Amino acid sequence: MVLAVVKAVAGGTIVVAVWLSVLLTVFTPRGRPSRLVRGTLRVFAYSILPIAGRLRHRVREPLADLCAPLTLFTVAAVWLGASWAGFALLAETPLREAEWASRLLLLAVVTTYLLRFVDAYGRRERLVARLAGSVCKPRDADGLLAVFLRTGSRDHLDTLFAEWTGWMTEVESSHVAHPTLTFRRPAGDLDWLKAAVIVLDVAALTEALAPSWAPAHTRALLDTGTRCMQRLTAGLCIRLPPITVSLQGREERNFSDTLRLANDAGLPVERDQQAAWAVFQGLRTGYAPHAYAIETRLHYERDEVPDD
Known part of the structure; x- marks a missing residue:
């Protein structure tokens, strides 16, 4: 009994x-x-x-x-x-x-x-695949900003920022709650972390160079993206030391060239180079080192392929 x-x-x-x-x-x-x-x-x-x-x-x-x-x-x-x-x-x-x-x-x-997992992964990769048609490396953020300035408008840039703000929010909530998504490999050559850095760089450059002209969703994207990258880093138990300068992916890009390209494309530059650089780095150090630390932890680095 x-x-x-x-x-x-x-x-x-x-x-x-x-x-x-x-x-x-x-x-x-x-x-x-x-x-x-x-x-x-x-x-x-x-x-x-x-x-x-x-x-x-x-x-x-x-x-x-x-x-x-x-x-x-x-x-x-x-x-x-x-x-x-x-x-x-x-x-x-x-x-x-x-x-x-x-x-x-x-x-x-x-x-x-399982269906939710597949659906969340698909939503993450679809927007990245669309961006991959225009860019492939973080330094391409300068060119992407110039393209929007020359062929689009401030409203089109705001649409891009709004779309990626929603993407950042969804990635944060889904990947923190279900960390297996973080370990799901990218579907294409452009991984989702580099894509996030590229779009965040466009927003950071806009905010650094022309804060009063910057579209409405610029700060929302930067705040959401920074929080997203930092929470994902914490979820992987990655701790970074204090960082004052972030050049990951932009080592070959001189900031004076960035300023000149944006100015030539029609951006109403409101800060001098030194002030803009300080603001840009103040924003970029909040997300880029975290994204690259996650890439390193997940071994996203690729074998070097010689240029043609």
Whole structure:
């Protein structure tokens, strides 16, 4: 009798724990993944990424890309296996009859979770793919700003900033709540972190050179993008020292050339070079070092390809 009660209590506890984990992970992440997801992802990331980082790009990408799917399917397997074990302990109780209903609901929830993951990944990559048609490296931000100034208008630039503000907000919420998305590799040659830096650089240059002319969404994009990059960095347990100058991706770009290009393209420059540089660096150090630290942690760096 005592053994039966102990088994029933243990089984009920396991089933309740499974469903609490499911609900916290899928429906109410509250900006923080469950311990099961964090622990599983950490195991695969710490096992796979150090090995992948030693390999060439052709092998590194598919190997490193296993972190996310392995985590997802392992978490799903733990839920299903623990649920089965819990109901096995409830075999001699009336609650055993609820096993099939629980199993079907669990399968439906796991399917929903996977579909949400795929959908969030697709939304992240679609906007990056559109940008990739115009730029490929952070230093291309200068050219992108010039193109908008010459062929578009202030309103078109504001539309770009508004669109990417929404993208930053969505990436922040989805990748912080479901960190497996951070480990999902880019779909194209332009990765999502470099794309974010490019657009943020356009906004930072606009704010640094012409603050009163800058479109309405300029500050919103900079604030949202900076918070996004810093939260993702914290989620990976990356701690950066105080940084006063950020040249990542812009080592070959002289700021005087940037100012001249923007001025020639029609931007009403309101600050001199020294003042604009100080403002630009004050903004860029908030996001660019964080984005590059994440790239380094995830081994996004590519093998060097000689220029034609």
